[in-house]
Amino acid sequence: MVFLIVFVLMLIAGIIWVVADPETVCGILLIVFGVICLVIVVVFLIVTPLEVKGSIAEYEAVKTTLDTARKKETMENVALQMKVIEVNEWIANAKYWAEIFPRFYPDEIMDIDPLR
Numbered sequence: 001m002v003f004l005i006v007f008v009l010m011l012i013a014g015i016i017w018v019v020a021d022p023e024t025v026c027g028i029l030l031i032v033f034g035v036i037c038l039v040i041v042v043v044f045l046i047v048t049p050l051e052v053k054g055s056i057a058e059y060e061a062v063k064t065t066l067d068t069a070r071k072k073e074t075m076e077n078v079a080l081q082m083k084v085i086e087v088n089e090w091i092a093n094a095k096y097w098a099e100i101f102p103r104f105y106p107d108e109i110m111d112i113d114p115l116r
Contacts, residue, residue, distance in 0.1 A: 003041050010034035048104040055090060056108055062087050063115055088114040 014030030021027065062083055069080050091114050098105035 007034050007037040044104060049106045052105055052109055059087055059112060066115060084115045
């Protein structure tokens with residue numbers, strides 16, 4: 001959210017600069033940079049929660065598969081353990097970034113426990 005505010009202020013400063021001195025290039029560069037950064041932040045605000053919700057669904061599928069596979073002794077257990085490690089890495093990474101950028105991540109990410 002801080003990034004959004006900073007880029008809006010950058011855009012406003014660029015507009016003020018261009019109005020005050022129409023011949024300057026710096027104001028135009030501030031406007032262009034501000035618009036590009038605003039678009040990037042808005043895209044991340046939209047895409048990141050969608051991606052995380054998809055990964056949460058994948059987590060639930062892996063959890064169900066793991067519960068079923070533990071009831072049977074099969075050769076797939078090694079592959080499942082590798083998938084568990086991969087999912088647990090994703091959970092740790094997502095929780096870390098959710099603490100730093102809480103606006104980008106849905107609240108459900110903090111409710112997920114690592115697979116055992």
